[in-house]
Amino acid sequence: MARSRGMHSIHNRLFLLFLSCMMALLIVGSYLYYRSTTEIIHDKIGDMAEKNISQTAGLFDLLLEGYDSVTKSLNSNYELLRLLELREKEKNPAVSANIERSITNILGAVFYSRDDIIGIHVVTHKGKLYNYEKRFAGVIDPDYKESGWFQKLKQSSGEMVWMGLYDGSVINTMQEEPVFVFGRQLYDLNTYKRIGVVFIETDPKPIMSALSNVTISPNSRVYIADNEDRIIATTENDGVAAPSFSGLPRPDRDHVIVDNRTDQLIVAARAELADWTVFGLTPKADINAEVVKARKYLLIVIVLFVMMSTALASLISRNIASPLKLLIRQMRQVEMGNFKGTVNVNSFEEINSLVSSFNRMVNRMDELIERITLASISEKNAELQALQSQVNPHFLYNTLDMIYWMLDERENDRLGRVILSLSHMFRYSSDWQEASRTTLRQELDQMRHYMTIIENRLEGRVRTEVQVDDAWLDITLPKMTIQPIIENAVKSGLEPVNRPGLLRVYTETSGQELHIVIEDNGIGMDEHTLTALQTALLDGSSTPDRDDGQEWSADSGIAGASSAMKRKGIGLPNVHRRIVLMFGEQYGLRVESEQGKGTTVVISMPLPSKGRMIDEHTDRR
Structure with missing residues (x-):
């Protein structure tokens, strides 16, 4: 179970999620990179091989064209042809020697016209041999006439015969260096009579150098093959079996073939002048060497990336999970x-x-719990104080009702109204068991009953104006909120003046607050008394009772607040404290006063929404 919970923790889940995403991206990215790199390498190598073999075929054509021009120059040399025919007819040894010397001079001139010529040989149709060589001149193979190359050359009809590379001279037994051999028939240009053959041995380095241009790896093999699949030249060492050229592709003229369908990359191009095909064969293992290097590099990058991703996933998951663990613990x-x-x-x-x-x-939540606790204590204290002030309430209700009916029978309406208002006030203020909350409508009704008594007692010296918007009549507020303020305003502010008094009650809104304003034009308070009262309200907002068990009482008055510690009652600090406990610290009573002009008390409470007003009113019913 512990292991299962560990796997389902947010740390492990985030770690696995982040690592899985990184691995998926890494795998996809690596696959696409590897595939793209492999294709690019193969395409570049193929393009390079095609370009190289095309250049090599062009070099062969230029080289063979030069060789062809050398043999043509000999065949078109009238002096050489005349001397050859003359030598065949001449019987005088001295003249024959001069003719042979002239023939040798002509061959020497051609010999020194190119650096790569090793030997020039002319054989007449009667078997007379003329040579011009670098060294070992005159050491002739006596059986050369029976050799295949000579028979092929002798049977030709004037075209160039490319005999290919040989390990040594085909006619000079002392010349063991590799040579490239080619030749043609010599004809009298006037009579088209066959005179003999000429064949030239050249240094094979230019051809081998051109062949090496085709190689693209150390294991590449290059071959020159004729139409009969005979190898003319190759870069391969002796003893290595040559491939079967019959199965290899043969390109047309001016075309290059690139074939990578087998385990080798095969490129082929045609040398037009000799009708040869140049083949380049490279094992794909050599081509893939670059791919292997890219693969190793990619593997190193993947390992490093996995290590970095693991560390990063652990760090991120830990940074996210650690504060959440602290939050869960709290x-x-x-x-x-x-x-x-x-x-x-x-x-x-x-x-x-x-x-x-x-x-x-x-x-x-802590504040709300504390506020509910304080509200409960305050309500219990207020209820206890109200209950303590009751003296057999049902007996008093009945007695007051009896007095009212007795006065009504005697048609004493004024005194009856006072008694009836007193009965309503007493019944309202003493009934705390139903609820400690009420509506503004009920509070205003209680105020009107009280003002009925006051207006009758003061005989017109106090006048009341109530301007409350009907929209706010059903708002909820603590019970016995307005009446204590009205009582203070009448007893301490309006009664002492010797002029008509006005008491105004109205509502106004400010932002998200509803203000119930109680304003009188009484004697007001001096600055010291006002400050003391405001301090008492501020202290009372956080303490349910004064240390001495007394409060600013409802009958102490506002103006006489400095000397009003008379009896326990539901005073202004109590009213302020209960509003704070119900609505919050930013609400409660605000008192402003100016001596000789009057006092204003503002009851501040939150502006309720319509839905909350309806719900609260419905609950009370």
Whole structure:
């Protein structure tokens, strides 16, 4: 179970989620990179091989064209052809020697016209041999006439015969260096009579250098093959079996073939002048060497990326999970009733906002619990004080009702109204068992009953104006809120003046607050008394009772607040405290006064929504 819970923790879940996402991206990215890199490498190598073999075929054409021009120059040399025919007819040894010397000079001139010529050989149709060589001149193979190359050359009809590369001279037994051999028939240009053959041996380095241009790896093999699949030249060492050219592709003229369908990359191009095909064969294992390097590099990058992703996933998941764990731990403390702790973290903005909201919620819950406790104590005290002031209320209700009916029978309406108002006031103020909350409508009714008594007692010296919007008549407020303020205004502010007094009660709104304003034009208060009262209200907002057991009483008055510690009652601090406990610290009583001009008491409470007013009123019913 513990292991299962661990796997389902937010830390492990975030770690696995982040790591899985990174691995998925890494796998997809690596696959696409590897595939793209492989294709690019193969395409570049293929393009390079195609370009190289095309250039090589062009070099061969240029090289063979030069060789062809050398043989043509000999075949078109009238002096050489005349001397060859003359030598065949001449019997005089001295003249023959001069003719042979002239022939050798002509061959020497051609020999020195190019650096790559090793030997020039002319054989007449009667078997006379003329040579011009770098070294070992005159050491002739006596069996050369029976060799295949000579027979092929002799049977040709004037076209160039490319005999290919040989390990040594085909006619000079002392010349063991590799040579490239080619030749043609010699004809009299006038009579088209066959005179003999000429064949030239050249240094094969230019051809081998051109062949090496086709290689793209150390294991590449290059071959030159004729139409009969005979190898003319190759870069392959002796002893290595040559491939079967019959199965290899043969390109057309001016075309290059690139074939990578087998385990080798095969490129082929045609040398037009000799009708040769140049083949380049490269194992794909060599081509994939670059791919292997890219694969190793990619594997190293993947390992490093996995390590970094793991560390990063652990760090991020820990940074997210740690503050949430602290929050969960503190929530368990709240479940057990501890509202004093707070969570302090410095993480992501959303988590910081969540933790701040949690701290505010816990503090608010703590304040609400304390407020409910204080409200309960205050209500109980007010109820106890009201109950203590009652003396057999049912007996008094009945007695007051009896007095009212006796006065009504004697047609004493004025005194009857006073008695009836007193009965309503007493019944309202002493009934705390139904609810400690009431509506503004009921509070105003209570105020009117009280003012009926006061107006009759003062005989017109006090006049009351009530201007309350009907929209606020059903709002909820603590019971006995307005009457104590009215009583203070009448007894301490309006009664002492020797002029008509005016008491105004009206409502106004300010932002999200509703103000019930009670204003009189009485004697007012001096600055010291006003300050003392405001201080008492401020202290009373956080303490349910004064230390001496007394409060600013309802009958103490506002103007005489400095000497009004007379008896316990539901005074202004009590009213203020109960409003604070019901609505919050920012609400309550606000008192302003100016001596000689009057006093204004503002009851501040939150502006209720229509739905909440209807619900609260319905609940009370």
